[in-house]
């Protein structure tokens with residue numbers, strides 16, 4: 001990665017934090033992206049926001065790579081495809097690494113012969129393709145937001161009739177510390193990503209696009225700049241290196257200077273945000289009819305000797321990934337995702353990757369913090385990019401004053417973690433807010 | 448394989464974020480202690496070594512009281528005492544005491560500050576008033592003679608008050624009443640001081656409040672470290688400055704309408720940089736803090752001009768501390784994507 005230091009020209013937002021522990025240097029200069037070939041994969045039916053898919057295979061079936069094995073249930077849902085070819089061993093409840101709940105997963109033993117299902121993995125001419133055809137291919141490929149939110153992409157590309165989307169904003173910020181999977185992809189496949197972006201623009205019929213890249217990736221900026229020298233409609237914005245620069249609200253604020261409420265979607269302000277990984281997956285799906293069955297995963301942290309990006313079939317047990325990355329002994333924390341929003345895993349024997357897994361962070365000396373009473377320093381308020389009062393919220397949630405917490409917009413919290421990061425009292429603010437949100441949701445369903 | 452299973456058992460499962468900023472309460476508090484040292488040195492140079500004794504008594508009492516109360520409340524003693532917050536209170540209290548106070552004044556004051564002002568409200572983070580200022584107000588009521596009357600200074604003080612010395616007290620320890628308690632004394636005949644004197648601190652006053660340069664040094668360090676917010680002292684001092692210019696004064700001293708004199712004489716700089724910025728007792732948001740600072744500035748000027756007291760910093764900050772919950776209510780941060788709600 002190369003960094004520019006002219007800070008004043010960079011676009012950004014108000015609030016946020018500058019984590020000192022960046023960690024990207026562990027993996028960013030490693031050019032190889034070795035492919036992983038897992039012995040077995042576990043494909044969850046719920047790897048997206050919305051209704052879980054329904055398995056259409058059963059124990060003993062043989063499946064080919066790219067074969068549909070879970071059918072989307074309704075519009076806000078996503079298809080699931082076999083990420084390897086082989087035999088379905090079982091459809092069983094398995095420990096979900098993100099929700100922490102046992103959920104149905106299709107377990108496939110990899111035959112290793114990599115045979116694709118017919119109709120997939122074929123190049124097609126996309127010059128004259130219609131917007132509907134693009135969306136249809138995206139939908140059937142089971143593409144979801146790969147930045148971590150895993151919202152089904154075809155839903156995003158179907159705005160309600162009364163909303164006009166005039167700009168696509170592509171997220172190449174990758175603001176989570178340690179993760180470099182998007183960086184690697186942008187360096188390796190810039191034209192494919194841009195083609196994906198153009199397909200999205202065509203699909204929703206909008207003429208303008210912005211690409212947001214953090215200023216620590218000027219090499220990416222220059223690559224895109226070269227490719228787009230004849231495309232005045234696609235602008236590249238160099239943004240301040242600040243967390244959470246890649247979140248939808250902050251990205252749109254920085255590139256388009258539009259604001260909308262935390263719980264609202266970008267389409268409120270005529271924008272749609274697509275992660276670079278998603279744009280690449282869209283290109284693959286539309287051009288080659290390849291469903292979303294693999295992605296780049298950053299395996300990193302001081303707990304692995306060989307931190308690196310890997311090309312990983314969805315559903316790969318992380319044990320195998322960690323072995324490839326040469327896990328050391330004496331590790332004390334394994335995180336799915338980045339250090340700011342990632343989810344700590346208690347059991348590495350069961351954990352497998354899902355569509356939203358961009359990184360696995362292995363730490364040897366993860367700390368635990370003793371929390372104190374709030375000393376009202378106000379740092380959390382200054383850092384909250386959504387204009388909440390985390391100090392007050394944490395106190396209210398701790399006291400189980402859920403109604404007051406609701407009055408203070410607890411539901412608007414995006415759980416970005418800035419407040420907990422910055423708090424000198426080490427208050428577990430995000431934890432308390434998550435707990436309160438869950439309680440509030442529970443009480444609502446009870447009534 | 449078994450070794451790996453062993454590792455599994457020790458995996459920490461906790462909510463994100465998994466990294467935290469290095470700043471914590473002890474770092475902040477000990478930085479405040481550090482930033483207060485120049486003012487203490489100035490105090491000793493001006494008023495003599497007895498000040499050191501008073502400051503130490505203040506600190507030791509504060510720490511012992513803190514430990515005792517934590518013990519009584521069955522809270523972790525050692526870790527909390529090490530955080531330095533009691534030491535800060537002890538120092539600040541001593542700094543706003545006259546240099547010649549008897550030994551029991553800082554002891555009673557520190558005890559009151561920690562036991563009553565801090566811990567009856569729940570300890571660090573929950574107190575409503577700045578402990579040091581509240582204790583000073585308490586002492587003012589309890590020992591008015593000691594706090595209010597003309598002060599004696601120490602015979603061995605390095606300051607050049609010699610020309611003021613009229614007699615030595617019977618014990619030979621102190622010179623007799625040499626001057627008014629503060630350069631802000633407004634009785635007829637009270638002295639006016641040069642700015643150089645005010646700046647260096649070579650004037651009568653409380654132990655830690657006289658040397659503007661030492662206080663500014665400490666304040667600048669805290670602003671640089673972002674432990675205090677620059678706009679609190681800035682708005683506070685600017686408000687006093689403007690108020691002095693626009694308010695009609697009834698004081699007959701030559702400096703009555705001189706805003707610079709009002710800024711550099713008395714406890715304003717100590718109060719603005721180290722008391723009004725006490726995060727526990729000030730509002731949370733920037734807007735709230737600005738209101739707080741302007742309010743404290745207005746009250747300070749009003750008290751100085753129209754009350755019997757020469758000084759108004761202590762009471763003005765205490766009053767604004769009282770108003771803090773209210774200010775917080777009316778200055779909630781703006782939810783992203785919305786206009787500011789008029790409450």
Ligand code: SF4
Pocket residue numbers: 383384385386387388389390412413414415416417418419420429430433
């Ligand atoms: S986690 Fe919630 S409260 Fe904390 S900074 Fe992020 S949005 Fe604000």
Ligand code: SF4
Pocket residue numbers: 373374375376377378379380381390391394419422423424425426427
């Ligand atoms: S950062 Fe922590 S200590 Fe400071 S106001 Fe927020 S919750 Fe309180």
